[in-house]
Amino acid sequence: MKIPKYIQKNNAYIALSGNEVINQSKAVYKNNLLIFSDKEEVFVYLDNYSKDELNIVIEEKANVKLFLISYNSRETKIKMNVDIKREGLLKLYSNFISRRKTIIHIDRTFNLDYYSSLILLNNLTYNGQLELNEDIFLNDELSNLDIDLLNVGSQDDDIHVIQHVYHKAKKTYSQINNWLISHGNAKLDYYVNGTIEKGNELSNCQQLNKGIILSDNGEIKVKPTLFIDEYNVKASHGAAIGQIDENQLFYLLSRGLSEVEARSLIISGYINPFVNKIKNKSLESQLKRKISSLI
């Protein structure tokens, strides 16, 4: 397995391929199970990883930041199950990269215990066809979720995403922010669901979806849906999809920026809030370079 240098240079990393495991971290690895029980920042590298379900456990009060980088050069199916125990915190940045135009299917399930937190940063600048199905279960009181997702589609990319947050306890919180860009013939198809079952009062379920279509043939579809069976909750959802704001464009042009520069600045403004949350210089500049090469 050839591990990219920018991953190897980090103090802690775990690399997994079909039959090889390299663990340079404090995490315990055993039979597709990774257990984190401390405060740790770890790169997890998946090289064409497509076998059994990968299980991750964040132990009680553990504080873990994972940079999950997946490279695939052939059709790949990734199944992941993540359990965050009582008062645990997981910040998970995910980037799925194709070495050549190919298909990836990702199924991820997250289970959150009492007062645990999940912060997801999903970078979907995938070249090819991507199917992402994420189920997040807020199983106990005060468990909370923040998702920021950036999807930049170009050429003939075909992206299907289903996100479903289940509020299974009182006083649970979720916020989803999806930032979508379609260029060329890229098709982005999103189902964003939030469920609050009866009795789970004082829960808060928020969804925000924004999309910019940069070409005539680009397509973004978002279906934000809330299934609410309890009165005493806060919930909102919405999707705003359009082209670059003509007023913003005129404003920047009126200061002398060319149309290409102005569009690029507006796009960078659109993606910057996501990029700034990564908190890793190497990954941030990698993402900026990738996006500028795509659009």
Place this chain on the structure above:
Amino acid sequence: MTLEFKDLYVSVEGNTILKGINLKVNGGETHAIMGPNGTGKSTLAQVCMGHPKYKVESGDIFVDGESIIDKSVDERARLGIFLGMQNPIEVPGVTNFDFIKAALQTRMEKGEHLRVGKFILKFESISQELQMGKGLAHRFLNQGFSGGEKKRNEILQMKMLTPKFAFLDEIDSGLDVDALKLVGDQVTKEKSSNLGLVLITHYQRLLDYIVPDFVHIMINGNIVKTGSLELITKIDQEGYDWVKKELGIEDEGKNPYSLGTCATKTMV
């Protein structure tokens, strides 16, 4: 250094807004354009900047004798035209610093590089002069700014970009008394033979701080009267009715038309 409008007719969505504007602004001059609402003052500024919404039906705009009608918005800006907007636009995610830096870089010759240290010092000095507060450079462009902050940010951009001709469109709206004085003083400080200023305003108060050389009254899409400071006082005291009366201008009657009613059914 001149900016000249010659017999300019402009329409938007089939309605003629400007009806034969003639105006010449030389470097070093300050012109004030006043007039009732909806007479085309802002349109004049937007057309000069090249806003795509407006269609020039006839006439021309010249900068130093060269027509700019066929030039794009950014080309006009790089030629030295600046528009301080009535409603500055918010651009989320783009910092003031990156925006103004990009605007300066785009004006540079090939091989020329922006000296970032010098740029930062100038930016900080101007934002201090305009009492914009710390952290302005890293705030997103106009996002979350108060009305007054937005207007001051327009002046900051003008001072950074050093245009040859600047339109300030109702730069006084949204400013409290102190901020108005501050902005007025800062704009006055910029006055030089290298800047032709056009102020669009409804009120005398701005012109107490930025004293114009010429005052124009615009009614029904045309400049109907030009004078000096005495015009401002008269407008402030008596409004515009006396001008209309003096020049025999009638309000453009718009014939009412029916929008129909929900209960109406057209039988074919």
